[in-house]
Amino acid sequence: MYYALIILSVVMFGGCFALNDVYQKMRGSSLKISLQFSFVSSLAGLLVLLIINGFRLEFTWFTLALASVASLVGFGFSFCGFRALGMINLSLYSLFSMLGGMALPFVQGILFYGEGMSVAKAVCFVLISIALLLTVEKGEKKSGMLYYIGIFVLNGMSGVLSKIFTEAPYEKTSAAGYSIWIALTSVIISAFLLLVFFRKQDTVPSTPKSIGVGAINGITNRVANFLLVIALVHVDASVQYPMVTGGVMIVSTLICFFGKNKPSKKELASVAVAFLGLLALFAIPV
DSSP states (O other): OHHHHHHHHHHHHHHHHHHHHHHHHHHOOOHHHHHHHHHHHHHHHHHHHHHHTTTOOOOOHHHHHHHHHHHHHHHHHHHHHHHHTTTSOHHHHHHHHHHHHHHHHHHHHHHHSOOOOOHHHHHHHHHHHHHHHHTOOTTSOOOOHHHHHHHHHHHHHHHHHHHHHHHOOSOOOOHHHHHHHHHHHHHHHHHHHHHHHSTTOOOOOOOHHHHHHHHHHHHHHHHHHHHHHHHHTTSOHHHHHHHHHHHHHHHHHHHHTTSSSOOOHHHHHHHHHHHHHHHHHHHOOO
């Protein structure tokens, strides 16, 4: 059942990548637009999570503190991505982002939560890393190493914080309650930044269509992360996050077949290697 939740979340994350692309083509990628997108998507996600949780707003100080940190990490990741636009190698951007999202929770689970290393986990991790390396394009700019590091660490911290939440002995809310507080603090922070620092800055105006895309993205993303927090109670982080990284690579590539930019032979090769990595995770007995 919990592996099914991970697979469902992977499909939803793949859809989020497509929706992000649609939104950026509609409005661009300035910092103000990114904050507006965060506000709309977080608000929509918050409303749906409240419905899922029966409109109950659970509370503990530990949950609030960790959710606030998770929100700030998310904004830090967005900031690094914004600063990197037009400056760094975009294929390496994706590489560092997805490697961080896989590697940090993987190492955390093994070193700090006794999940144990196995041949299957090692083979899966190596194959998915190779699959990500295959996506790197030559000839692009390679400056901005500081942003690479920020992207790697901050994207990985999302999974790390989720694992801390599920394992912490402190009084805490349910997974839904934690997800609600992340969405709520994201709404508050993005609204504050927009009102204080970006009130007079012009952007491409929002349209009902762009707001709808942002809302659907937020609902999909927040629910997908909520499902991962539920699964993380029962599935090792060192298994879950390689599944997520490899799965998102596969789903995103499949979605490309329905768009104008068809996947290249190199991208198809990387997906094949990622699939072998996922297969190894369950086929290798030790």
